[in-house]
Amino acid sequence: xxxxxxxxxQARALVPGSQMPDVVRTPTRVSCFLFAVAxxxxxxxxxDIELARAEGYEDVMVPGLLLNEYVxxxxxxxxxxxxxxxxxxxxxxxxAYAGDRLLIESSVAEVADHGERVEVTFQYEIxxxxxxxxxxxxxxxxxGTVEVAGSP
Amino acid sequence: xxxxxxxxxxxxxxxxxxxxxxMDFEPVSLRHIKEYAAATGDWNQLHVxxxxxxxxxxxxxxxxxxxxxxxxxxxxPEAQLMPDGQHANLGVEGVSGRAVFAGQEIxxxxxxxxxxxxxxxxxxxxxxxxxxxxxxxxxxxxxxTYTNQDGGPIARTLTTRIxx
Numbered sequence: 562x563x564x565x566x567x568x569x570x571q572a573r574a575l576v577p578g579s580q581m582p583d584v585v586r587t588p589t590r591v592s593c594f595l596f597a598v599a600x601x602x603x604x605x606x607x608x609d610i611e612l613a614r615a616e617g618y619e620d621v622m623v624p625g626l627l628l629n630e631y632v633x634x635x636x637x638x639x640x641x642x643x644x645x646x647x648x649x650x651x652x653x654x655x656x657a658y659a660g661d662r663l664l665i666e667s668s669v670a671e672v673a674d675h676g677e678r679v680e681v682t683f684q685y686e687i688x689x690x691x692x693x694x695x696x697x698x699x700x701x702x703x704x705g706t707v708e709v710a711g712s713p
Numbered sequence: 714x715x716x717x718x719x720x721x722x723x724x725x726x727x728x729x730x731x732x733x734x735x736m737d738f739e740p741v742s743l744r745h746i747k748e749y750a751a752a753t754g755d756w757n758q759l760h761v762x763x764x765x766x767x768x769x770x771x772x773x774x775x776x777x778x779x780x781x782x783x784x785x786x787x788x789x790p791e792a793q794l795m796p797d798g799q800h801a802n803l804g805v806e807g808v809s810g811r812a813v814f815a816g817q818e819i820x821x822x823x824x825x826x827x828x829x830x831x832x833x834x835x836x837x838x839x840x841x842x843x844x845x846x847x848x849x850x851x852x853x854x855x856x857x858t859y860t861n862q863d864g865g866p867i868a869r870t871l872t873t874r875i876x877x
Contacts, residue, residue, distance in 0.1 A: 563770055586754065595752035599745070600783040603791070605798035612797060616811075625814035626782060630753040633778050642759060642770055643778045650818040703816075 563641040569711025571639065572672070572679040579669040581683065584635040588623050590659040596627045619691070620658035628657060628687060628701055635665040636683050636705045647680070649705035657700045660692040670704060674713075682706045718810020719851040719876035721840055725807030733805050733855070734835035738785050741776060741829045749780050776825035781859050781867050784825070785833040805837050808853050810876035815852070817873065822866040830862040838871070851876045 590608070597607040605612045606622045613621045629651055637643045657663060667685035684704050688697040743763075750760045758765035759775055766774040776784075789800055799812065825831065834857065841852040853874050859867040 565770070592752065592754065595748070599749040599752040601786040601788055603789075603794055603798040603800075609798075616797075625817075626779065627753060629779050629817070629819075630755065630777065634753075634755055637778075643755065643757065644759070644771065644775055644821075644824050646778045646821055648818075648820050650816070652816040653814055 565709070565711050568640050568709050569679055569713075572681050572707075572709050572711075573674060573713065575669045575672050575681055577669050577671060581635070581639065581667045581669070584631065584638065584665040586631045586634075586663045586665070587661065588627065588657075588659055588663070590621055592627070593621050593623055593659050596624050600624060600626060618656060618658065620660055623657040623659065623661070623663075625651075625653055628653070628663075631663060631665055631687070632685060632701075632703070632705060635667050635685060637707055640707060640709055645707045645709055647706045647708045649703060651701050651703040653701050654699050655689075657687070657689050658691070661689040662692075663700065664688050664690070664697070667705075677712050678708055678710045680706055680708045719842070719849060720809045721842060721851050721876075722807035725805060725837070726840060728805070728807070728837050729839060731837060732834055733837045734833065736785070736787070737830055737832050739830075741784055741825055741827055741831070743774065743827050745784065746774065746776050746780065746827065749777055749783060753777065771824060774827055776827075778821060779819065781825050781831055782857075782870070784831050785857075785859065805835070805840075805853055805855060808840065808851060808876055810851065812874050812876050815873040815875045818871040820869045822868060823861065825861070825867060831867060832860050834858045834860075845877075848877060 594608040607624055633643050637645050665687050667683045670684045671682040673680040686702040687700045689700045690697050747761050750756050759769050836856045838854040838856050855872050857870045
């Protein structure tokens with residue numbers, strides 16, 4: 562059960578610059594295939610490793626909308642309800658591949674207390690590290706706004 | 714492979730500012746919500762468990778926040794796909810090439826429930842043709858608005874795709 566009052570109090574305690582817990586996802590080739598099916602996205606770069614490599618990619622590509630969903634988890638996890646997301650933008654900077662370790666880091670940009678609801682805007686960045694390690698590469702970045710209800 | 718591109722037709726350029734698609738999609742099913750939740754790894758009870766969702770903040774199952782976009786996909790027979798699996802008209806009719814998803818702005822309004830019928834309207838906002846470091850490219854921006862069967866707003870998105 563979600564305690565709306567406690568979530569609103571947590572929102573009011575946030576200040577610009579507050580770091581949120583990191584979220585890590587490691588999508589597999591199966592994740593990419595399943596998401597392509599659920600999205601009905603038959604583009605073979607999401608499930609056909611031979612075609613993906615022939616096109617110059619390291620592995621099958623993680624669908625962009627799946628990255629968006631990872632961001633939703635990162636920005637709303639503390640509220641218990643992903644539907645508290647109100648707005649988000651995402652700039653895709655580089656491909657992410659199956660097997661990558663994706664790190665989603667976020668911090669508070671703004672807090673707007675409207676009395677009966679609180680809006681918290683975050684900035685975030687997704688970076689990837691390949692299955693064999695190596696340098697972290699920025700995959701996507703943007704901002705997202707979460708709204709929670711509850712008077713002070 | 715997709716044919717070398719990008720190709721932008723005169724008709725596509727003329728349609729900038731116009732509605733390029735208006736379509737109703739099949740009702741949202743619990744099965745589709747579960748498929749989507751399974752694929753994202755977010756097996757949240759608010760999305761997949763009717764009993765738990767009934768006592769949650771929405772009183773019934775709600776679809777994941779961004780699932781509306783996957784509901785609004787036209788199903789195309791395999792024979793009509795391009796060799797790399799892409800739709801011939803991904804993004805907007807008259808623009809072709811190797812497409813990548815470059816970014817998106819999303820505003821969310823009402824949640825999506827099982828049984829909702831979503832209408833999507835797509836408007837072509839711009840086509841920018843330029844020379845990039847790796848060759849010619851076309852940056853296509855579309856605005857999508859999503860409404861439910863009662864006319865209630867679900868979401869608005871601004872989507873940018875790059876065709877090479």
